[in-house]
Amino acid sequence: MSLLNRLNEFLANQQIFYVKLHNLHWYVVGSSFFTLHAKFEELYGKAATIVDDVAERILALGENPIASVKKALEVSGIGELSDSKISGQEAVKVLLEDIKFFNDASKEIRSLALETGDEKTADQFNAYAGEYEKLIWMLEAYLEK
Numbered sequence: 270m271s272l273l274n275r276l277n278e279f280l281a282n283q284q285i286f287y288v289k290l291h292n293l294h295w296y297v298v299g300s301s302f303f304t305l306h307a308k309f310e311e312l313y314g315k316a317a318t319i320v321d322d323v324a325e326r327i328l329a330l331g332e333n334p335i336a337s338v339k340k341a342l343e344v345s346g347i348g349e350l351s352d353s354k355i356s357g358q359e360a361v362k363v364l365l366e367d368i369k370f371f372n373d374a375s376k377e378i379r380s381l382a383l384e385t386g387d388e389k390t391a392d393q394f395n396a397y398a399g400e401y402e403k404l405i406w407m408l409e410a411y412l413e414k
């Protein structure tokens with residue numbers, strides 16, 4: 270898959286992730302509610318920034334970013350949640366799985382960008398991977414019994 274296709278796929282997944290984080294923000298229940306409710310809000314804020322930055326990188330490279338939810342759903346692979354209550358442990362497990370997906374995707378895009386001599390895209394996704402690695406550590410610490 271070309272770098273631009275991978276970028277659009279990443280964008281589509283982030284767009285769905287942005288909605289999914291709202292689902293978790295609203296539906297998480299249990300004794301960790303206040304902590305997780307706030308954490309999901311922080312993360313959907315970050316996802317919104319990533320959506321905008323990736324779309325604008327695609328535009329800077331002369332291509333058309335996915336800008337419809339219908340198309341994003343067709344292209345994305347992370348899946349959505351049902352509109353129902355979810356425990357803190359389950360919510361963090363769902364989040365961890367998606368963050369691992371975005372970490373792997375960021376590293377793949379970084380490598381692909383370097384192969385094609387696109388250092389700016391590589392830098393952008395290297396920074397994402399650094400953030401995701403840190404978050405993976407934190408989420409795994411949260412889940413440890």
Ligand SMILES: [Fe+2]
Nearest residue numbers: 294295306310
């Ligand atoms: Fe809220």
